[in-house]
Amino acid sequence: MASNLEFISRTEASGAVNVSVENCFNTFDYDHYVINIEDAQFSARAGINMRLINSGGVISATKYDRAQLQLRNDSSFTETRNSDQTSFTTISATSGGLDEFGGTWIEVFNPTIASAFTFVTMQHSSYYDTVTGDLLGYKYIGVYKEAEAVTGFQLIQGSGVNFDPLIVNVFGVS
Amino acid sequence: MSYIPKDAVTQAFRSNKGVLTPNQIIELDNENKFTKFGQLELVQTQTASGSANVLNFIDLPIDTYNTFFLTMTGVFYSTTNKLIRLRVSADNGSTFGSTAYVQCYKQASGSSFSEGKATNDSYINCIPNVGDELGETGHCYMYMYQLGNPNKYSYFTWHSTSMSSGGSNYEMSFGSAFYNVETAINAFQIMEATGTPNLTGTFSLYGLRTYS
Numbered sequence: 001m002a003s004n005l006e007f008i009s010r011t012e013a014s015g016a017v018n019v020s021v022e023n024c025f026n027t028f029d030y031d032h033y034v035i036n037i038e039d040a041q042f043s044a045r046a047g048i049n050m051r052l053i054n055s056g057g058v059i060s061a062t063k064y065d066r067a068q069l070q071l072r073n074d075s076s077f078t079e080t081r082n083s084d085q086t087s088f089t090t091i092s093a094t095s096g097g098l099d100e101f102g103g104t105w106i107e108v109f110n111p112t113i114a115s116a117f118t119f120v121t122m123q124h125s126s127y128y129d130t131v132t133g134d135l136l137g138y139k140y141i142g143v144y145k146e147a148e149a150v151t152g153f154q155l156i157q158g159s160g161v162n163f164d165p166l167i168v169n170v171f172g173v174s
Numbered sequence: 175m176s177y178i179p180k181d182a183v184t185q186a187f188r189s190n191k192g193v194l195t196p197n198q199i200i201e202l203d204n205e206n207k208f209t210k211f212g213q214l215e216l217v218q219t220q221t222a223s224g225s226a227n228v229l230n231f232i233d234l235p236i237d238t239y240n241t242f243f244l245t246m247t248g249v250f251y252s253t254t255n256k257l258i259r260l261r262v263s264a265d266n267g268s269t270f271g272s273t274a275y276v277q278c279y280k281q282a283s284g285s286s287f288s289e290g291k292a293t294n295d296s297y298i299n300c301i302p303n304v305g306d307e308l309g310e311t312g313h314c315y316m317y318m319y320q321l322g323n324p325n326k327y328s329y330f331t332w333h334s335t336s337m338s339s340g341g342s343n344y345e346m347s348f349g350s351a352f353y354n355v356e357t358a359i360n361a362f363q364i365m366e367a368t369g370t371p372n373l374t375g376t377f378s379l380y381g382l383r384t385y386s
Contacts, residue, residue, distance in 0.1 A: 137350025
């Protein structure tokens, strides 16, 4: 079989702050997955955070590290690095308008290997400010520092406002 | 005839039931309900052979795909140190937007890193300077989001690697951009700002198929 992306699931949710996509990693036999956030709308400027899910539920332990470069056309780019966080913080963000989320492409490595950490890379583009017409981009790497099998993930609207809607697709990389 | 009639059960991607005839497979495939892998689907490959300044992708299947993936391979111009750029069209290539591109990108050239930013640019800068021969080319991949939604802006993220003229500098860039017009985009163009040198390279566009 030729190498390509293989569709696993599509989740469309509205009216929720936290949206979980469960059993998307462990159901199929891949080491490498792609998460494509196709749309994310909400009524307040905020970031979207991501937590992983294991057999015990959503993981909020302080085992997430990240390094992020924020790109904005109206200011200097900003490097942010954190260790021992409770989530992958601000994997994407938008100013909160209904038409202002662009897209987020996340790659997840080794989530189902019980003896390995789970690594992620991400890139994102969205509107940041409708008044000034500014752009927000992210380039991002992260690791979940627990050698265990991860079965899914949860996306969290950072300011506590409901997603309306959130559309996210998951693929395996064959 | 299938042993289980196709319509007697719910058919869905990753959940097809029964023994299906070729016609039923085609029917389910057209309904986006037949399980076949390879969701990064090739839309079109075009090769520029150095005989024109621009390369247009038109008739984009924006009703089928929400996310596109574009690769650029072995790209150079007939004049040294030109940038590879991209513009979009809402009228299937009759005209291409010449303003309203908002972009920011990190670029490395030799030992120098720089930030590129623009609020109302004339194009998206995909690849920094390339040379004028096969050993001094640029390569890039780009994701394109929301092209077909008339009520949303179109968004882009990309990574590139390239060599400037004479091999003087190895370069790379990565960035994000959007087209600051809410309209459905059905074509785009690979171009260069001065409009004179001719383009060489291979460009492949893929669509990301999803299932409800």
